Amino acid sequence: MADYSFYIITTYALSGAVLAGLAIFSYCKMKSTEREAQKLRQMRKERG
């Protein structure tokens, strides 16, 4: 039987890295945007 380990490992490693990368990026972007909105709201409140 042929050895397919290179293709199998690459498939799983690439998929895992891409999915995890996109998830981390989306989470961080969501959090930083929320923080910025919160900061602006706070500034507006302070200015009255």
Place this chain on the structure above:
Amino acid sequence: MHRFANPAKFNRLADQILPWAIFFGLVAFATGIYYALFNSPADYQQGESVRMMYVHVPAAWASMSIYGFIAVTSFVALVWRHPLALLAGKAAAPIGATITALALITGALWGKPMWGTYWQWDARMTSVLVMFFLYLGYSALWQAMEDDEKAGRAASILALVGVVNLPIIKFSVEWWNTLHQSASIMRLDGPSMPAEMLKPLFIMGIAYQLYFTVLVLWRMKMEISKRKIQALRQLATANEA
């Protein structure tokens, strides 16, 4: 439907769904990968290389269902002018493009040892590539115009026109003579695969759907915050003037 057009209500609902979707998504990925790599049989023809199917096929399913999701949100946005529907489509497009790219790349990695080539311009592969470009076009239209309303409408029309590609992808292996194998799961006479292989495949399919649910909710929350920032900045500019 307009009940959830209120961003605060939507955020509350999303915050309730997210922990469960993250938990079950992680469990589904862990279980699916365990079965795919250690607890499912090798194929009698393809041998161990069949294990790539458990990543490639659910990615291909997700790429099509996400496109369907964008088409539905586009329809809702155009007909009922639902504000969150537009944001949902915008939030889903980068996820769909990434998963479609993964489906194409993992398909190529599976194709090389099985067919002797990474790529061939057959109907299935080409129609999926067209879907990838539709995702890019949809996102590009959002970026191309300053007015979000106009951009959203143009992108929605493109998404609806592109729906014609979904049946082409599904039936391409029947309508044309393709290198890609024909359907082995969604067939009129039932799946042609043993239960030991179907189990990890469906678990991974669910994992991809939960992954999409989590990411689309995060990205929608991000889009809502972006709109808030924009509105607050406009208010600040108006007050200064």
